[in-house]
Amino acid sequence: MNKRIFAALATVVLGFGVIAGIGTYVAAAKNDPGVTVAEAADSYTAPDGTVYPQVKLSLNVYPNSLFGGHHGAGGGAHPDYVSYGLGGPNGEVLSDAQTGTNFQVPAHTAVTITVYQYDSGETLNNDYFAHVRGTADGKATFVQRWDTKAKSNASTEQQITNIPADMVGHTFTIHGISDKKSQLFVSVPLMMSNDEEVGAAEEEGGYTQFPTKTTFTFITGDEGEYVWNCEFPCGDGTIARFGAAMSTMGYMSGHFIVKG
Numbered sequence: 001m002n003k004r005i006f007a008a009l010a011t012v013v014l015g016f017g018v019i020a021g022i023g024t025y026v027a028a029a030k031n032d033p034g035v036t037v038a039e040a041a042d043s044y045t046a047p048d049g050t051v052y053p054q055v056k057l058s059l060n061v062y063p064n065s066l067f068g069g070h071h072g073a074g075g076g077a078h079p080d081y082v083s084y085g086l087g088g089p090n091g092e093v094l095s096d097a098q099t100g101t102n103f104q105v106p107a108h109t110a111v112t113i114t115v116y117q118y119d120s121g122e123t124l125n126n127d128y129f130a131h132v133r134g135t136a137d138g139k140a141t142f143v144q145r146w147d148t149k150a151k152s153n154a155s156t157e158q159q160i161t162n163i164p165a166d167m168v169g170h171t172f173t174i175h176g177i178s179d180k181k182s183q184l185f186v187s188v189p190l191m192m193s194n195d196e197e198v199g200a201a202e203e204e205g206g207y208t209q210f211p212t213k214t215t216f217t218f219i220t221g222d223e224g225e226y227v228w229n230c231e232f233p234c235g236d237g238t239i240a241r242f243g244a245a246m247s248t249m250g251y252m253s254g255h256f257i258v259k260g
């Protein structure tokens, strides 16, 4: 065979091999195969007076994956990655949860999400994400210090439309899809917890007693599958901090399915 043709053929074969390898790697990197179906709650009256059926989700955000949950005992493949997880109604750590980053909610329903944020934080790349976007009332309910032992607010509850762009722990951002159907775009900044308390708790193998608490409600449209992710660059140790936990499913991103 002509040497050049052989070289070209070898390159093509190698290329296929690399692509197959990447495919296998991406499939194996799916760290959260489950889906949490949101619990039915009461009903929600929107600012325009419309009453919607309501569902609820309770989530925690951690400075590492040692809580277990969908990563498994010991934190799974990347115990040092920051991660979302399913939480209890008062911010309880749910170590036995089987899933924690994929969610299913009904169409045309008010979805109320509470996030207990146990991580410290820094500055956003884009302060667009420091603002509350796409919620039913344009706001979120915020508590800077939630006491997980007393199960009560340790600071005054406030209604917020934004937080300082240099005090962001993570964000919960659901992205719209360009299929001309009804759209969902929701983005809520989650304030950092006290840096020193986060560090001290981590050294003792736990999480701060005082996470921030953020609650928000949005109304779903027609059925569709969306993705959500965090928009705070929290992939420590990578280029622009957008690798690691930021680029691995099941940590700072997941599916958001509107169905039924």
Ligand SMILES: [Cu+2]
Pocket (backbone or CB within 6 Å): 082, 169, 170, 171, 230, 231, 232, 233, 234, 252
């Ligand atoms: Cu994040």
